[in-house]
Amino acid sequence: MRKQSIQKATPFRVTLISAAVAGALLTAAPAFAAVSVKGVVAGSYFTPPVNSDTPGQAVPSSTVPSVYAGAKVCFDLNDNGVCETGEPTAISKADGSFLLSSPTLAALVAEVPVTATNAGHPVTQRLVFRAVADQVAAGRASPLMPASVAVTPLSTEVARLMEDNSTDYATASADLAERLEMPVADALADPSKVADLGVQADLLAESVVLTDRFTLAAKMFDRGDAGAATVKASQQAAMNVEGIPRYDxxxxxxxxxxxxxxxxxxxxxxxxxxxxxxxxxxxxxxxxxxxxxxxxxxxxxxxxxxxxxxxxxxxxxxxxxxxxxxxxxxxxxxxxxxxxxxxxxxxxxxxxxxxxxxxxxxxxxxxxxxxxxxxxxxxxxxxxxxxxADANVKVADNVYAPGTLHGNTTPVGNPNLLLPLPAxxxxxxxxxxxxxxxxxxxxxxxxxxxxxxxxxxxxxxxxxxxxxxxxxxxxxxxxxxxxxxxxxxxxxxxxxxxxxxxxxxxSGKDSVTGATQNxxxxxxxxxxxxxxxxxxxxxxxxxxxxxxxxxxxxxxxxxxxxxxxxxxxxxxxxxxxxxxxxxxxxxxxxxxxxxxxxxxxxxxxxxxxxxxxxxxxxxxxxxxxxxxxxxxxxxxxxxxxxxxxxxxxxxxxxxxxxxxxxxxxxxxxxxxxxxxxxxxxxxxxxxxxxxxxxxxxxxxxxSVRPMNHGYVIPAAYTAKQSADINTPAQVGPDGNQINVWSLK
Amino acid sequence: MQDNQSNPRARLPLWAAHERLALWTTRLPLLAAVLLGGVACTVQALEQVEPLSLKALVGKRMFFDPALSGSGKMSCATCHDPNNAYAPANGLALQMGGARLDQSGPRAVPSLRYKDNTPPYADLADNPDGVSAPGPGGGFMQDGRADTLAAQAKLPLLSFNEMANKSAADVVAKMKRADYREQFLQAFGAAALDDTKLAFDYAAEALQAFQKEDISFHPFTSKYDLYNSNKIGGDLTPAEARGLRVFLDPNKGNCFACHYSGAGLNGSVALFTDFSYAAIGVPRNTKEQPAGAARPGHAPVYDLGICGRDDHAGPKNKQYCGMFKTPTLRNVATRKVFFHNGQIKSLTEALRFYNTRDTQPALWYPKVNRRVRKFDDLPAPYQPNIDAQAPLDGRKAGSKPPMTDEDLKDLEAFLDILTDGYVVPAKQAAQQTAK
Incomplete structure (x- = not known):
């Protein structure tokens, strides 16, 4: 239903490139180096389903657009994903909005502490959202106006994609929008502002998943998990849990x-x-x-x-x-x-x-x-x-022409055999x-x-x-x-x-001979x-x-x-x-x-x-x-x-x-x-x-392990297998340790 | 306690930090027993994990009660000796029973171990191997006549040449006098002994419960179990490993075709039987015969297996004549007599029979008029029922047997590791962890 309202992905990229070019021009001009943002920390509020053995007690999930109040938002001048002393900082208001100025253009970081609320509900686990500097720049409609930026799970995902793929903002945001089959402007919008309800639903669905991932990222960072030493690294790690990349x-x-x-x-x-x-x-x-x-x-x-x-x-x-x-x-x-x-x-x-x-x-x-x-x-x-079974629903036996079934030289199957639907x-x-x-x-x-x-x-x-x-x-x-x-x-x-x-x-009957046949x-x-x-x-x-x-x-x-x-x-x-x-x-x-x-x-x-x-x-x-x-x-x-x-x-x-x-x-x-x-x-x-x-x-x-090819088989180890494999058991490690699920 | 550093796989720092690691990677039934309050938890020290139900407890009393026989001297355990894998410890082809213990039983007594996953008999039973075509399979007794262990238990109780009780009422009367009477009533209800038919059913149910629940009927404590479940002590010797290959080789032993060692019914693994039936032409045992099998002046009586059953009699069942149930090979090395008639007296001889029945039939069958009378215990009309799978593939006399003498020795070494109660030699355990 909603897919009918979606246009082809290609035009979005065109739109986006022009926006990015505009952004690049803005950042290149020293006169516009100082930047102010009137933004919002926004996302989704997900009410999980009630899973129950009793159908009457099972309740489906629901998701609404949301804003985060009480988030600490800053210009991340040193680009480390953390709001630190000396970096221009504001706290998002009840409507999620914030106003920030900085002498230089930088990425935005929104640290959402457990004292913050999401759609009025307490946040139970700290997490971090980001928006890259190019998005801030692109949010400036006029040099005289503050840039309008929604710091959201999806803006964070664009930042992560850029870092993961070494791509620029234009590419990463276009990629994300293409993945979600929606305009870039919608993908990076405050979800509550997206008018098309179908697009909004898709946006919210992705927002819920990303919120989960970035919540895990903050946990990993706070725990000091291996590979999650920085905010940026932790957000990559959360998309690659136990070496298994996120798939759609x-x-x-x-x-x-x-x-x-x-x-x-x-x-x-x-x-x-x-x-x-x-x-x-x-x-x-x-x-x-x-x-x-x-x-x-x-x-x-x-x-x-x-x-x-x-x-x-x-x-x-x-x-x-x-x-x-x-x-x-x-x-x-x-x-x-x-x-x-x-x-x-x-x-x-x-x-x-x-x-x-x-x-x-x-x-x-x-x-x-x-x-x-x-x-x-x-x-x-x-x-x-x-x-x-249904005796009245009949079709002909499949026939395999020569050469299509283990080198058969004559057809396999009987075209006259009528087979009723079996149970x-x-x-x-x-x-x-x-x-x-x-x-x-x-x-x-x-x-x-x-x-x-x-x-x-x-x-x-x-x-x-x-x-x-x-x-x-x-x-x-x-x-x-x-x-x-x-x-x-x-x-x-x-x-x-x-x-x-x-x-x-x-089995059925041959329509010519009347014989029963399988x-x-x-x-x-x-x-x-x-x-x-x-x-x-x-x-x-x-x-x-x-x-x-x-x-x-x-x-x-x-x-x-x-x-x-x-x-x-x-x-x-x-x-x-x-x-x-x-x-x-x-x-x-x-x-x-x-x-x-x-x-x-x-x-x-x-x-x-x-x-x-x-x-x-x-x-x-x-x-x-x-x-x-x-x-x-x-x-x-x-x-x-x-x-x-x-x-x-x-x-x-x-x-x-x-x-x-x-x-x-x-x-x-x-x-x-x-x-x-x-x-x-x-x-x-x-x-x-x-x-x-x-x-x-x-x-x-x-013991159980994820299927990530992480284990290097010892040199003298003979693989254990059943008689279902008729090739000799491998001794020693594989030729490489590349993950089967690798995306690139 | 084994040092975890000696385990080649334990190279992660994580392991070194774990004091419980040793239990996981090494053989420590003793420590486990202490920590689990006396319940040992390794394969090597398998003990009753679930307590026996009331039914099983009273079944256990009955199993060992000689008063439940016509002679007053014979219990189930007399033939099904718990110290010999629930099979006879003596070398008699047929055990003596009857009211005066002077009657030969009908067939060699099988082990009662590993019966709990046997399905009821069917002419077209699905084979648990997922390979073989459906055929006669399942059931209890060597002809499958009993559908359940409970139904099976009634047969020897009433058989004239076994426990020789006169009737179900006779058994129930003895139950009423037994000192476990109260236990029985507790298990089956206060009126459980009032109605003879019901009481006899309960008695059979109790015996079944004992056999199903008591771990001694399915201990899985052989060396093969260690091997197959990835446990310390399960490393096969070279001879055992070669023997396993002979066992599995379709052109040599091909043993697993019937003595199936893979995953089976109800989650079972490696029961070494597929519950199927086969006629393999075991030579007639002329020395030890059941009463009436060879009376002077009468034609010899043949034990025809499945088609000897009342429900499988007559010409339309002749394709089943001579077929007997494939027994498990677990504990086969503890047996003193082999096949349904006990004609073969050692495992070595049984393996030789498989290897040379066809190539040297004169070793196994009598000569009549200077000609070997092959399959002398199966009348000619039924001889087409003889199974044609290797190694009994009907090859010509004088041709090369499927296995060499070395193969046979190795195969026997392998079959030896199917005996329950294996204890890993300390040295071997240490070697396996250290290598």
Whole structure:
């Protein structure tokens, strides 16, 4: 909606250059050296959502434009990001305004102390905003008038960008405006003065994120964190938490059940291999559970909470874990007569995780958004149920021309075979947030779960009568969102059970012979396909390869991707491998058959103790081998062809995502969710409560770290891997330590 | 206590500062035990972590109670010896049971360890390896006839040649006289012994609870567990490492194809069985047979595994004849007899059988009219059921066996490390931390 009001980005730069030139002229003229500013310290006031297991108690977040009163604003004559004695200083008034004069033009610094207020609310953590001298200069409409400058999170970001990229003000402010797809004047305005409500909303969203980052920066500076010795350095560090740069969007393409060797060594996945080789890779990446549901649940929140099967999310959910997003989507509900959901569901292990943190709640708590895009759901179905079969919705079998499927010389597939829509193309076990009660109860749950096109049955899916599709139903919201930009920061892209290489039974009748026959490319094939040199039945791998390629191409041809000022990554990964032998997992795993693992809870005094409330916990988090993990970014200057062979797991990835989106503070263990906090130092400090790690022969392997390529593998170290990798284990360090996520 | 400086990975100053580091990086069950109030927490010193439930506690009493038998002298533990991985400690192919302890049991007694993740039997069970096609799998007893450990427990209690109770009522009557009667009523309710059928169900449930909860049934304290879970003391010797390769090599041992060592059901890891069934043509045990198996003047009776079950009888189930359940290989080195009929008496011999059944069948089967009668314990119509996977791949007599003598020695060295209760030699632990 709001995107329609936005013009193309290019004209903004023209406007801006002229402003910058004017600024340069002004600064160059000695007569105008003295400068006065009538400015405002402005930004956003964010009311976090109330995340709750109970839907009625969950409240969405809200953001309003705000001004900071009581901020100390100065001309930073020595340009060190600090207001010091001798520098012209003022305190912002109740309306955020300040008036300052200086004999020389300089950058503005606004130190916001805890005595200040933001939109009338006390500021709880000190932070620093800045505006560069060129912005001050550009704010002078006339030599006789004081410059008008809004010192905001975004003006601070321009300063940081200039320092980070060694660019000038014109470039940095244009880059920022282009990233946000708004005029420079709006990007650097007091948000309350931006008339277009769509633009204002975008501005506020960015302002909230930047405020968070610069708050972390001030914490890092005040603590004297390494790399945060100066205000400027701390603001860089806060954008690069644990070495993981801030991205705008990440698309995580979830594929199913293939060991590394099934993809890399069989010849059935040429396109994925091409993407892997053209981008960057993590080559020793481990799953954390077996089968799907624990892995997806771990990807949603760095723990599987003892789930070791694919059971429905209401199974074993009793007592404190009882389902709260009532009524359950059973077939007795109006409009859900076709629902396959069964209730109740007994079980000794709870499948409804209650009261635990996860990426979904964390994003919304920080003013960001998440999406899941799921393919082949029944139009009109409840997202909390598996999709169902429809005998009346039929399409032809896929046909692979010679040379398109592992060197086939004759076509594969039967064009006369008509396949009715099978059940379970969409499964809730493949939703990384489904097991979390507070995700299903979140206000944004319904609107954040969206459709993904490209499915085999899409052309006829709307004719299904199993549910009533809402009017204007879009089978491919993903494509629409890529065009409009209405995507999340974290986007789980979840193909259906044929396109994700999982495989299900799909059969139909040959319209000519009448014979019953299986689909040519959706039969399940073993996770470590080809491990014994036997290759048959790999068709579904090629099917998934084609679909993955379709997705990557779709993302890469979108305006989101081509806006290089947006930092966008695509991850190609599998939920699990196979681990018929060797190591099952690493990095926060529950080693071997240890029967002592318990989750931890944080006490009011900050210490951790054992949480005894999760029944069956100790069977979880034991892993399921290695699979590929590819990273593609839209950054033209980012290094390519990097292979990081350090051991990582889903828990490492969740930690990495928390760093990437500023959801945690690396100096505060408890700010990392669930098992993603299990770093070497954390385990050492809490070993008595983490007995599953006692007696470790390799503490690096056992513990979580961000996926930043920071660890230099010792020279004599032999990589630990599962039988899912059929290349010899690497001995010694990688050829370089370049970060896979590097932007430049 | 190990000095953390001796750990090659512990080079960060952070580590040196941490006094608890030693627990994390070295083997310190003793200190852990002290600090955790007596609960040791390393793999090496695994102890009961969760207290047994009331049901399990009474199940434990029953398990060791010889009064629960027709003879009054035989408890579950008589055959399932807790000091021998819950398998017999003697070398008898068949254990003696019955009301007068004079009847041979039907099959060699398996270990009761590592049963807790076994799914119920299905003709088309999904294989936990994620590789093999669905096939017969799961269930308890060597033919899978019992769906749960509870259902299984009832069978030997009532079997005439095992514990030989006359009936469920007979067992319940004994329970009523037992000194754990009150405990039983506490666990299952005051009326738990009033109704015979219900009471017998509860009795089975108690035995199941004991086996599921008591860590001695799934201790995971072998050297392999140290290796597989990245613990100090888990470094394999060269022979063990070679043996593991033989175990995994599809063209040599190929053992893991059935004795699956990867990630499995319910979060289990390395159970060394995929719960599947196979007919491998174990030679007939003519010396030690169950009563009635070979009566003069009668045709020999064959133990046909799955298709011997009432629910799998008849011609339409003939594809299951001769198939027996794949046992776990954990603690295999402590066994005295092997396979369902106990015909093989040592691990070395069992491995040789796998290696030379096809290449030198005369070593294993009798000669009739100067010809080796291969698969003499499986009638000819069922011999197509014989599994064809390596190493039992049906290669020609006289051809090269899949494994060399060295391979067999290494493989046995590897299987030796699947024995629970491994204690890391102090020297080895020190070496591993120091290297």
């Amino acid at each position: 969007h990440i698309f995580i393409v979830m594929l199913e059940n293939k060991a590394t060797l099934s993809i890399k060594s069989t010849g059935y996945a040429p396109k994925i291999n091409q993407w892997l080789n053209s981008g960057n890779q993590f080559s020793t990446y481990f799953a954390t559970g077996n089968p799907s549901e624990p892995n997806y649940t771990a990807l949603g929140g760095a723990d599987d909470f003892g789930i070791t099967d694919d059971s429905q999310w209401n199974c074993g959910a009793t007592g404190a874990n009882a389902i709260k997003d009532l009524p359950e989507p059973t077939s007795s509900r109006p409009g859900l007569a076709s629902s396959p959901f069964t209730s109740p569901c007994s079980g000794s292990v709870n499948h409804n995780i209650t009261g635990h943190p996860n990426l979904f709640n964390a994003l919304s708590s920080h003013g960001m958004q998440w999406r899941t895009y799921s393919e082949s759901i029944n139009p009109g179905q409840d997202f909390r149920t598996d999709s169902v 379970g193309l969409y499964k809730t076990k493949h939703h990384p947030g489904m097991a979390y009660q507070n995700v299903r109860s979140a206000p944004e749950f319904i609107s954040s779960n969206r459709t993904l096109g490209g499915g085999q049955w899409d052309s006829v899916l709307l004719s299904s009568t199993k549910y009533t599709a809402p009017s204007g139903y879009n089978l491919d919201q993903f494509s629409a969102d890529l065009q409009s930009g209405d995507i999340g920061q974290i986007n789980f892209v979840v193909p259906d059970q044929c396109d994700d290489m999982h495989g299900i039974g799909v 689909a040519g490319d959706c039969s399940s094939v073993s996770n470590n396909f080809g491990a014994n040199g036997v290759l048959a039945g790999g068709n579904i791998i090629t099917r998934g390869d084609n679909y993955t390629d379709y997705l990557v191409n779709k993302i890469q041809s979108s305006p989101v991707w081509s806006n290089r000022n947006k930092r966008v990554a695509v991850v190609l990964m599998f939920d699990e491998g196979n681990a018929t032998s060797g190591f099952n997992s690493c990095c926060g795993w529950n080693p071997g058959n240890s029967n002592v693992a318990k989750p931890l809870k944080q006490n009011p005094d900050g210490t951790f103790s054992i949480d005894t409330t999760v029944a069956g916990y100790t069977s979880g988090n034991r892993g399921h081998g290695n699979s590929i993990f590819g990273v593609l970014t839209n950054q033209p200057n980012a290094p390519k062809g990097i292979v990081d062979s350090d051991a990582y797991s889903h828990f490492s990835f969740v930690r990495t995502l928390q760093d990437m989106f500023g959801l945690a503070d690396p100096k505060v263990d408890g700010s990392y969710m669930n098992r993603s906090k299990y770093t070497e130092s954390f385990i050492a400090a809490n070993i008595l409560n983490l007995p599953e790690y006692a007696g470790s022969a390799d503490t690096h392997f056992d």
